[in-house]
Amino acid sequence: MSSKIDRRIKYTRLMLKESLMKLLKEKSISSITVKELCALADINRSTFYSHYSDQYDLLTQVEEEIIQDMNETLMSYNLGQDDEALQMIEKIVEYVAANSDICETLFSEHGDPSFKKRVMMVAHDYTVKNWMDTYPVDDPKISEYVSLFAISGSIHILEIWLKNGMDKTPKEMAEIINNLTNKGLSSLR
Incomplete structure (x- = not known):
């Protein structure tokens, strides 16, 4: 059970990281919203906030x-x-x-x-x-x-x-x- 959770956490963090890098190619961190990150990573905001406090933390x-x-x-x-x-x-x-x-x-x-x-x-x-x-x-x-x-x-x-x-x-x-x-x-x- 623990390895499934670990894989999901790793996957979620990887998707958020990739989404952030994609958005940073277009605009600065101050112009990126958590809503955009979540939409691009296809995760909900509560999942994002369970890992990071905001886009700057990520x-x-x-x-x-x-x-x-x-x-x-x-x-x-x-x-x-x-x-x-x-x-x-x-x-x-x-x-x-x-x-x-x-x-x-x-x-x-x-x-x-x-x-x-x-x-x-x-x-x-x-x-x-x-x-x-x-x-x-x-x-x-x-x-x-x-x-x-x-x-x-x-x-x-x-x-x-x-x-x-x-x-x-x-x-x-x-x-x-x-x-x-x-x-x-x-x-x-």
Whole structure:
């Protein structure tokens, strides 16, 4: 009996998530109503409210799921090891590819602007800590600046890659990001 309930809950949440992503492609979260979400997901409002308090809560849950997945991926690698850094970037790019519809929507003009900042801060906090441990510098601000530069650029590269229909493989994108991060523009020669 419990597994049937779990499957129904998962199905309901999946339908609501998909409905939200579909609506976010057309308009901002502030323009989306619970009534629209329920109609598109083909569920009633009381079911919606048994899972989420409003459309913002649903969006937050979707974003938190991605942040949690990103944290788990980052924590399982050591950036100080060159091969592990590339593997980590490739895993993140593969995750973005596997969830391309959601990621592209959340990074779009209709997505939550604070989400991109949160993704950047998670990656920034992880990379600064790792770089500081691996490459200690006299001025910690330099590591912070380098990290913000690399992460901001990487996120923008992934956004464009998604908009271009993922015209390169995740492995190729990971190599581009890794080379630009570690060697700068000279890696393109």
